[in-house]
Amino acid sequence: MNDIVYLNGAFVPRDQATVSVDDRGFLFGDGVYEVVRVVGGVYVDGDRHRARLRRSLSELHLPDPAADGVDLLAIGSELLERASIGSHGEAVVYMQVTRGAAPRRHAFPPAGTPPTVFVSAWVFLPKREQMASGIAAITHADLRWQRCDVKSVNLLPNVLANQQATEQGAYEAILLRDGVVTEGTHSNVFAVVNGVLRTHPNGPTILPGVTREVILELARDTGIEVLEQALTAAELRRAEEVFFTGTTTDVMPVISIDGRRVEGGSPGPIARGLGERLTARMGAIAGKH
């Protein structure tokens, strides 16, 4: 991809896109982000991502670029056009807003300090092979803060748990807090227990995943019994199916956890069915435009 990004009002080559060492994103992780999927040149659930970004900004009292007429998704579309991904490509658009650059102190900088606004896009292909075969996961203590509902760039615990997974040859880590499964390091977790599709309810300890929400809708539409109730570690061990969901994860079946096979040891029917429906839904969104 022609590597142009958007930074603070300008389209610039990635290797010239830099932020001040005094940027609060760099000094404090004081910012939020959003990742939106593009299929056939069209955003998938752009409005839901836009709403979640607005909420993240609001919860942290960050300035909202939209208030100044800056539409990050429109900027993302322009990046796709410039990269000639335009009307056919599969991509993701990454957008991040931080509280800007200012002399270092913990409290917010003076009013009027312009936020740092960064948008980037790159080609993204779904992980079809891994979705078909299923992947390995590990469990890991959920060490994160208590506002995981905000999509902030304070991602160090996610990084460390994901690195653990990688080092153990796994795709992702399932995070456990106080004995229950919360979510993955960059995905939500679903499991089928006694035929019921379970996932952690929304609240401060998980991200309200856009794909999580869509999967719940698709499952209910299909007549699958759904329960938004946290899974215990014991329930996870005896689940009939386990899968991750996410913007770049789609529906990713888990076939082993900590080296133990999940029942059957291959992607289960509910994960496969929902994965197909999700793919079909994306195709329909792309086709409509």
Add this chain to the structure above:
Amino acid sequence: MNDIVYLNGAFVPRDQATVSVDDRGFLFGDGVYEVVRVVGGVYVDGDRHRARLRRSLSELHLPDPAADGVDLLAIGSELLERASIGSHGEAVVYMQVTRGAAPRRHAFPPAGTPPTVFVSAWVFLPKREQMASGIAAITHADLRWQRCDVKSVNLLPNVLANQQATEQGAYEAILLRDGVVTEGTHSNVFAVVNGVLRTHPNGPTILPGVTREVILELARDTGIEVLEQALTAAELRRAEEVFFTGTTTDVMPVISIDGRRVEGGSPGPIARGLGERLTARMGAIAGKH
């Protein structure tokens, strides 16, 4: 101060010191930092800060610049020389190491990705008036992650709590986790309860403060009874004295919490005594060189 900073091997003007938008400090808060006090041109407890930085880097499996012969404190000294703070000034040196710039993914970047190394220095004068009069504090829920012993730049919860304090006209927030006082947003917390000097024991929920350690030593030397045991919220409310400690906080007496006067409503004798000893100790360190 002549505004030169050190970034990745070069001394550059601050307004030209920038990092890539792909820096993992900016994208994930994937880095650690240290702040060291300079009095009379001399580091205060430089070795303890160096050891803590080494530990932070090691805990996060970050590359240690020292392994490549890069001594961040020596770089800080050079910044002070260039700024003509040299042999007389009062300053702080800020140093930060992130996991470098790489295409965004949660797991660590490829081995050999150079870390981003940033050092900055600025004039710092102790807050003598506030120390003399005492300051207001608020209490705030401790929303941070469970590795607060690592001095990482994942500081969003600290930022939010400190901003709350600022908006309420207070100097700092006292963080409460599971009903006990852990520390401040950028300081440790001490209190005198029934004549005993108390502070939270070291462990994953607090930063092992260098000044905290020094204050414990000074208190023991003076014959003050010391107990490293977490303070409950109820004990905090009836404490005879409360104070913050830190590299840029020294000993800062708290005279009100959430608008309620701490006993007497003025700095207590233990805080004042330890504050004087800390100042004298810094003077002695400066004088020795």
